[in-house]
Structure formats: C-alpha cells, structure tokens
Amino acid sequence: MAGTALRRRLGHRRLTARLVETRDETATARTLRFAVPGWPGHLAGQHADVRLTAEDGYTAQRSYSLSAPADGEFVELTVQLVPDGEVSPYLVRDIEVGDEVELLGPLGGWFVWRPEQPGPVLLIGGGSGIAPLRAMLRARSAASPPFRLLYSVRTPSDVYFAGELDSPDVTLLYTREAPDGVERTPHRIDAADLTAYGLPAAEEPTCYVCGPTSFVETVTGLLIDAAHDPARVRAERFGG
Incomplete structure (x- = not known):
C-alpha cells in the first residue's frame, strides 16, 4: 500500500x-x-x-x-x-x-527516509550497501534529527564516497584491514560495535540496514537482540 x-x-x-x-x-x-x-x-x-x-x-x-x-x-x-x-x-x-x-x-516506498520523519536515524551499511544510505545522509538538513552511520568494509581501499565520510556521525568498521591509527581490531560487525558506535534502543531510532543478505540478516538480528523495535528496523538486501 x-x-x-x-x-x-x-x-x-x-x-x-x-x-x-x-x-x-x-x-x-x-x-x-x-x-x-x-x-x-x-x-x-x-x-x-x-x-x-x-x-x-x-x-x-x-x-x-x-x-x-x-x-x-x-x-x-x-x-x-x-x-x-x-x-x-x-x-x-x-x-x-x-x-x-x-x-x-x-x-520503492518502504526503505526511504522522508525529511518530515521524526526521531533519530541509525544507518548501517555493508560494502556497496552504502549507496542508498549516502543519499539519506545528503538529504538531511541542519534541522533534521540526529543521524549516525556505521559502514562496514573490508579494507580502506573498499570505501565508497571516501571524501564525504570524515564526520563524527560516521564510523568505519573494517573487517580485514584497518588503516594506521584505528584502534578497533578488524572484525565483522558485532553487538559490541552497535553499543559503542550506534544509537541505543531507548532513543527509538529508525534503523536502515543495507548490504549483502548475510550482512543484513546478522545486523537486523543484533538490533532486535539489543531491544530495538522491529517495526523501526528497515532492511534492503542483495546478493547471496
């Protein structure tokens, strides 16, 4: 509908x-x-x-x-x-x-962000799944609610839109190789990452998750385990 x-x-x-x-x-x-x-x-x-x-x-x-x-x-x-x-x-x-x-x-009408939408926003992307999340980041204005982006990539050379992501609202989570100076040991996104870098369920963020099917299934499960309302978790997946 x-x-x-x-x-x-x-x-x-x-x-x-x-x-x-x-x-x-x-x-x-x-x-x-x-x-x-x-x-x-x-x-x-x-x-x-x-x-x-x-x-x-x-x-x-x-x-x-x-x-x-x-x-x-x-x-x-x-x-x-x-x-x-x-x-x-x-x-x-x-x-x-x-x-x-x-x-x-x-x-598509489900996996969208509207400027009039209330409440904070948590974006979680894996690999090329950053594409629609980047559109959301660029669509916001100074009056928009808080945004937070977690972007999971294998190595620094795999980062899309690298020149746009230098922001305190963005955290890059490397899974295979991290650049010098990054304290987090490379690993796949886990519950500790959501706690450290995401937004808590108590703030009632709308969560957008995009990436390969296995990534999306893992992250949506972590969000629900962390008490995020399933009705506020929106997912877009691709691949196997």
Whole structure:
C-alpha cells in the first residue's frame, strides 16, 4: 500500500537517461550521474531499474539504489562490478559520457527516509550497501534529527564516497584491514560495535540496514537482540 501511494505521488516512469559524469569509487565501483529529462523526483532510499538493449534486441535489466538525493532531472547511481553480470560490467567499464540507457523509476516506498520523519536515524551499511544510505545522509538538513552511520568494509581501499565520510556521525568498521591509527581490531560487525558506535534502543531510532543478505540478516538480528523495535528496523538486501 505504501509503495502504491508513493508511486501515485511521484509517478514512476520509463525514461531515457544520458550519462553526463562518472567518478570511480573503488577499483571495481563507479558512480554515474545521468541527466534524465522528465524525471519526477525521488526520496532518499529509492531505487531505479537500468535496462540495456543490444543491437539484436536482447535486453538486460538490473535494479540499483539511487545514491544521491533528488536534484532536479539528474540521477546518480553507484554500481559495483559483478564480473559475470550482464549490466554492471558495461556500467562500470564501458559506458561513456554521452551514452544513453533506459531508466525506470523511482521505485520503492518502504526503505526511504522522508525529511518530515521524526526521531533519530541509525544507518548501517555493508560494502556497496552504502549507496542508498549516502543519499539519506545528503538529504538531511541542519534541522533534521540526529543521524549516525556505521559502514562496514573490508579494507580502506573498499570505501565508497571516501571524501564525504570524515564526520563524527560516521564510523568505519573494517573487517580485514584497518588503516594506521584505528584502534578497533578488524572484525565483522558485532553487538559490541552497535553499543559503542550506534544509537541505543531507548532513543527509538529508525534503523536502515543495507548490504549483502548475510550482512543484513546478522545486523537486523543484533538490533532486535539489543531491544530495538522491529517495526523501526528497515532492511534492503542483495546478493547471496
């Protein structure tokens, strides 16, 4: 019902998107900025489907989170390379400024943050799951409630949006290798991390968790074990 109401308000459409800018995030991930005439706007946390059509008519379609808040008729997607994928290799390695793709969106109405939403916000991302959370961070204003981001990554070279995350509201949790000066020993996120760096259940934050399926299942379980209200825990997962 929520998704239907949102689509009525914003209206998802199938549109032509022209690439205007690219930025490498890691050795295997890239942010793509598209000009999309007719784009109806979106909420932080929504996603869009990218459709590619080959010369012989074969089509492939994949869904990607919108990694920046609404900005007129411009849309940003951040794509992680899947070596045997049908869409991500083209988007990460081959597409060039001026090229066009077909975009369907905006999609999704559950995993979103609205500016009028009350209460603090706890964002927890794993790997490329940072993409929609980055849109939420950038959509907030000085009047927004407190935000806290925990970002789990393997090594410093795997951090997306590195230049934007130097903030007391952001904690990087390394699982394999940490930079010099970081006291936390690299390990997968655990209950102690949520206590040390997150927001307590008593503050009633809305929690957004995004990443691989196993990561999301672990983190949502930790949040519920820590007495967070399951109704305030929203999850977006991908992969196996």
